[in-house]
Amino acid sequence: MNQQKLIGVLINVIENVNEEKNVFDGPQSKSGKLRYVMKLLADAHVVVDENYRGLNLTGRLMNLSVELAKMHGNRAAFDEATGFYSTKSMLKQGFEVYNELIYVKYDQKRLSNLGIHDRCSLIAKSL
Template sequence: MSAKQVLSSLTFHIHEPITQCLQITETLEFAKNIIKDCLQDQCSFIAFNTETNQIAGICLNTIKRKNQSQKKFKYEEKLQFCCQFFVDVHKNLNAFDELNANTLLHIEFISIDKRARGHRLASRLIEKSIEYAKELEIPGAFAEATHLVSLKCFKQQQFNILDELIYMNYDSKRLANLNDENNDRCYLVARKF
């Protein structure tokens, strides 16, 4: 599977509550950077519909090491704000310390084609990611769940909530529309294997 094929089917930017609220429309460079990192680590998974020959779902993962420096990219202001939000989700605690690990799988993004939803595909992609991480002797995983549906998928795979960041508490002006119970916060979730 090429980066170009993954990019064409990656629709997280359309469905993410925070990107919708901020009206972020240009995510191409961001998506390319994420895909490059995830494909480089070779621990991401794709669900392929053999009847349609289309990608049905993608789970983009990276392998992170404790105290690993974050790559810095410069994006347009709204996208930069969004990226900083996800950095700040980790501000109160360190998943590596919580799981007592030096290496963790980071489940970066899950994107499921709208026609393939409702079949536990996201949960199965997370499960496959965990299985592979165990093969690599990675002791745990973490992710940011931006919606209750995402949180449910992680809970199905025994992830626990480590922390949460309520959008309105982060920036009540810019994120004012993120106030319903399904998408009013971002959860930092993790699991030790």
């Protein structure tokens, strides 16, 4: 029996500064289900099932995303990475860290001991 299982997802928005519309302004944006999913996952850019980590799935998803951005005529890509592993994966893809917000600097009492999720990094790369 052939079973299919969702093991990874990449959600992104491709915008071009020269266009007034983004790619979600088409017929698919009328779907209430799609709008709901996008709202829920607005901050979850790449998610890979923990049982399938270490197989470079994040890198492969990012490569597809970059190629799609290039096809739309974009010359740069950026993301916010909120953990050690996501930052590491993006650096492997040629992205650079442009700025970091280290949480403990803003609130030592509530934002200490966050482990690998101790910062948010703005990362980008030219396409």
